[in-house]
Amino acid sequence: MSIASTIPHPPEPEIHASHDVHEHPFYQKHHFETAEQQREAASFGMWLFLLTEIMFFGGLFFAYLLYRNWYYDAFVAASNSISLPLGLTNTVVLISSSFTMAMGVWAAEIRNKKYLQTALVATIVLGFIFLGIKTVEYKAKFDEHHVPGASFDIADFVHPPAGSHEKPLTVDMANHTQIYFSLYFAMTGVHAFHMIIGIAILFVLLYKARTGLYTTGYVQPIENFGLYWHFVDIVWIFLFPFLYLINRH
Amino acid sequence: MATIVSLPDQSTATLPKVNYINNEHGLLSWLLTADHKRIAMLYLFSITFFFFIGGFFAGMVRMELLTPAGDLMAADTYNKMFTMHGIVMIFLFLVPSVPATLGNFFIPIMIGAKDLAFPKINLLSWYLYMAGGIFVLTTLVLGGVDTGWTFTTPLSTHYLNTHVVTTATAIFIAGFSSIFTGLNFIVTVHRMRAPGMTWFRLPLFVWSNYAASVLMVLGTPVLAIAIVLVALERTVGIGVFDPAKGGDPLLFQHLFWFYSHPAVYIMILPGFGVISEVISTFSRKRVFGYTAVAFSSVAIAVFGFFVWAHHMFIMGVSNYSALVFSLLTMLVAVPSAIKIFNWAFTLQKGSITFETPMLYAFGFMGLFTIGGLTGVFLGSLGMDVHLTETYFIVAHFHFVMVGGMLMAFLAGVHFWWPKMTGRMYPEGISKVAAVVTFVGFILTFFPQFVVGYLGMPRRYAAYPPEFQVLNVLSTAGATVLGVGYMLPLFYLAWSLKYGEIAGNNPWQATGLEWQIQSPPLTENFLVTPIVDYEAYDYEWLEKKTERERQLQHVG
Numbered sequence: 001m002s003i004a005s006t007i008p009h010p011p012e013p014e015i016h017a018s019h020d021v022h023e024h025p026f027y028q029k030h031h032f033e034t035a036e037q038q039r040e041a042a043s044f045g046m047w048l049f050l051l052t053e054i055m056f057f058g059g060l061f062f063a064y065l066l067y068r069n070w071y072y073d074a075f076v077a078a079s080n081s082i083s084l085p086l087g088l089t090n091t092v093v094l095i096s097s098s099f100t101m102a103m104g105v106w107a108a109e110i111r112n113k114k115y116l117q118t119a120l121v122a123t124i125v126l127g128f129i130f131l132g133i134k135t136v137e138y139k140a141k142f143d144e145h146h147v148p149g150a151s152f153d154i155a156d157f158v159h160p161p162a163g164s165h166e167k168p169l170t171v172d173m174a175n176h177t178q179i180y181f182s183l184y185f186a187m188t189g190v191h192a193f194h195m196i197i198g199i200a201i202l203f204v205l206l207y208k209a210r211t212g213l214y215t216t217g218y219v220q221p222i223e224n225f226g227l228y229w230h231f232v233d234i235v236w237i238f239l240f241p242f243l244y245l246i247n248r249h
Numbered sequence: 250m251a252t253i254v255s256l257p258d259q260s261t262a263t264l265p266k267v268n269y270i271n272n273e274h275g276l277l278s279w280l281l282t283a284d285h286k287r288i289a290m291l292y293l294f295s296i297t298f299f300f301f302i303g304g305f306f307a308g309m310v311r312m313e314l315l316t317p318a319g320d321l322m323a324a325d326t327y328n329k330m331f332t333m334h335g336i337v338m339i340f341l342f343l344v345p346s347v348p349a350t351l352g353n354f355f356i357p358i359m360i361g362a363k364d365l366a367f368p369k370i371n372l373l374s375w376y377l378y379m380a381g382g383i384f385v386l387t388t389l390v391l392g393g394v395d396t397g398w399t400f401t402t403p404l405s406t407h408y409l410n411t412h413v414v415t416t417a418t419a420i421f422i423a424g425f426s427s428i429f430t431g432l433n434f435i436v437t438v439h440r441m442r443a444p445g446m447t448w449f450r451l452p453l454f455v456w457s458n459y460a461a462s463v464l465m466v467l468g469t470p471v472l473a474i475a476i477v478l479v480a481l482e483r484t485v486g487i488g489v490f491d492p493a494k495g496g497d498p499l500l501f502q503h504l505f506w507f508y509s510h511p512a513v514y515i516m517i518l519p520g521f522g523v524i525s526e527v528i529s530t531f532s533r534k535r536v537f538g539y540t541a542v543a544f545s546s547v548a549i550a551v552f553g554f555f556v557w558a559h560h561m562f563i564m565g566v567s568n569y570s571a572l573v574f575s576l577l578t579m580l581v582a583v584p585s586a587i588k589i590f591n592w593a594f595t596l597q598k599g600s601i602t603f604e605t606p607m608l609y610a611f612g613f614m615g616l617f618t619i620g621g622l623t624g625v626f627l628g629s630l631g632m633d634v635h636l637t638e639t640y641f642i643v644a645h646f647h648f649v650m651v652g653g654m655l656m657a658f659l660a661g662v663h664f665w666w667p668k669m670t671g672r673m674y675p676e677g678i679s680k681v682a683a684v685v686t687f688v689g690f691i692l693t694f695f696p697q698f699v700v701g702y703l704g705m706p707r708r709y710a711a712y713p714p715e716f717q718v719l720n721v722l723s724t725a726g727a728t729v730l731g732v733g734y735m736l737p738l739f740y741l742a743w744s745l746k747y748g749e750i751a752g753n754n755p756w757q758a759t760g761l762e763w764q765i766q767s768p769p770l771t772e773n774f775l776v777t778p779i780v781d782y783e784a785y786d787y788e789w790l791e792k793k794t795e796r797e798r799q800l801q802h803v804g
């Protein structure tokens with residue numbers, strides 16, 4: 001293979017006295033019998049971790065479903081007050097980043113360092129764009145006093161601005177929009193926090209990828225991170241309709 | 250069939266020159282280790298430290314309750330005492346107790362692996378645990394917290410000025426330590442078993458830790474998000490649990506108990522595993538109904554997720570759901586009883602000896618049975634309305650957690666001490682300690698059933714004078730119990746240097762961990778073992794010992 005001949009030398013393996021290192025690939029840890037066993041363990045571990053993440057977000061989704069049933073009108077009004085175009089753009093951005101990440105895994109599998117680095121950089125950039133747009137959205141909510149807490153203002157929901165199609169809410173129901181915004185900030189906030197951690201890990205992967213570590217057969221870290229990134233993406237795929245599309249016309 | 254085994258002569262045993270303790274030196278070699286055995290020892294030291302901190306608070310609570318008037322400390326201080334007792338004991342002692350120490354040390358060895366699947370994540374777990382512990386200590390220094398360990402909203406979010414957020418952070422971080430431990434165990438049991446080590450050849454200790462790990466992995470994240478929401482509500486004022494904004498405080502309790510009820514099984518299941526090992530070893534018989542015992546652990550884990558609302562019978566859950574939860578709660582008694590009966594049948598016609606671990610195991614069986622049966626009282630709706638929030642409930646969960654889990658933990662520590670350190674604990678005094686613990690325990694908590702049934706509420710610094718006799722008994726018992734717990738601390742430390750050399754298999758037990766040197770090598774096995782015998786096969790062990798003896802004679 002022409003690509004294989006151009007790649008740099010893999011880093012020195014961790015040498016363990018009681019082991020004959022020559023029969024194992026350099027990335028195999030000493031406590032595994034085979035590289036296959038290591039790959040399966042890492043992959044299984046990642047899926048289990050994602051299961052814990054589902055339970056973590058599950059608590060929020062449960063609260064969401066409960067309150068959406070109780071305060072449907074408040075949820076509709078509050079949902080219509082956040083920006084659909086920005087949310088839609090972010091959905092596209094995030095799905096694109098999942099695509100670039102998938103390309104990264106593919107690049108690692110075909111052992112092409114340059115492709116891998118490009119894919120990782122693209123994923124980082126798209127991640128930052130997502131967070132940037134999210135910041136703009138948050139800022140708007142602050143300006144409109146739609147952040148739950150002492151400064152929260154229900155005026156927009158009791159007296160919808162002239163020209164809008166919103167029906168006015170009673171004071172009591174309008175007050176419950178705070179629950180929507182509590183969940184909005186909690187859910188998108190926790191999601192954004194996962195993105196930030198993801199981007200930090202992407203930088204580490206990118207730094208380590210420069211030596212060709214992941215493009216000489218050791219695909220597992222890229223593949224596992226890909227799973228994480230896709231998971232964060234899928235959470236957004238649920239958040240978007242739940243938060244933005246409750247009753248749009 | 251019970252096999253009569255003569256225990257080996259320890260006078261000829263020697264400490265192996267190379268083992269996991271002495272192959273590297275210096276503090277850093279411990280703090281940066283990825284060896285599951287060393288991490289287990291780190292955990293053992295740290296949870297012992299926190300156990301005695303939690304024990305101190307328990308002592309203060311009992312001191313206050315010696316007299317009917319709230320005279321030793323202010324009511325607020327008393328609230329902090331029982332809160333800190335609960336938080337330290339549950340999150341920093343009981344949850345990690347057996348899994349993080351004995352499980353960490355022995356699960357890889359029992360299944361014939363060189364280490365857990367993710368050694369570095371294992372170390373990370375310990376650091377997260379320590380970070381959680383440091384946050385708890387910080388809370389202490391800053392002045393404590395008085396929400397009760399349950400963080401009930403809106404008390405915790407609106408009405409208290411104590412350090413709720415610091416404590417919440419502690420529990421959030423410590424929770425991840427437990428998630429990673431559970432995750433590591435599950436992957437290890439699935440992927441790292443030695444050739445021939447099928448699921449139904451696994452020691453029951455592995456099965457019960459596996460079941461507990463499933464609970465850790467699925468339950469703990471829900472606690473984490475509930476705690477995050479409480480902290481956010483306190484700091485930035487989001488209102489998911491705030492009735493003023495339309496939030497429901499009861500939702501917090503649902504989320505909290507969705508973890509915290511399974512957490513009870515996280516605490517007790519690994520203890521079941523220890524008892525299975527100990528009972529089998531000291532009656533020299535295969536555990537009766539191995540498959541039933543293995544599956545009962547799984548059944549407890551599954552049922553455990555569908556009973557949480559029994560903590561909320563008087564808090565406004567609907568009658569119909571209370572009915573269902575009551576029924577499901579009673580179902581948990583079935584797998585628990587399967588275990589107790591199977592251990593009893595294991596003892597039948599076994600050649601029983603009464604070493605210290607066995608004494609603790611007997612203590613466990615008696616106390617856990619009482620704790621479990623009173624749980625059935627509390628699971629039935631009518632009784633629960635009368636008994637909940639009284640000392641009856643305090644006595645119930647202390648019978649399960651202290652009488653059950655702590656006894657199991659001490660049984661396990663004594664049982665595996667020779668393997669972990671290479672030296673025996675002193676048998677005479679440790680038997681005394683086991684008996685003192687049992688007597689002290691009964692004296693402490695049995696009166697609480699009575700006083701609770703008579704109507705003394707929990708969580709108050711003062712109580713009516715007619716309850717004093719029973720409370721004095723309880724406090725006296727706590728003193729005896731304290732002595733029972735201090736004793737092992739001293740003689741186990743003593744035995745590290747002066748204990749008899751243990752040899753590889755002092756109990757003639759069948760687990761893989763007993764077939765290697767004590768203390769083990771860093772890599773556990775020089776050659777990956779091939780398992781061709783069932784768990785608890787004492788005849789196999791006898792033949793193996795005979796073969797080795799002949800080989801030695803030839804040599």
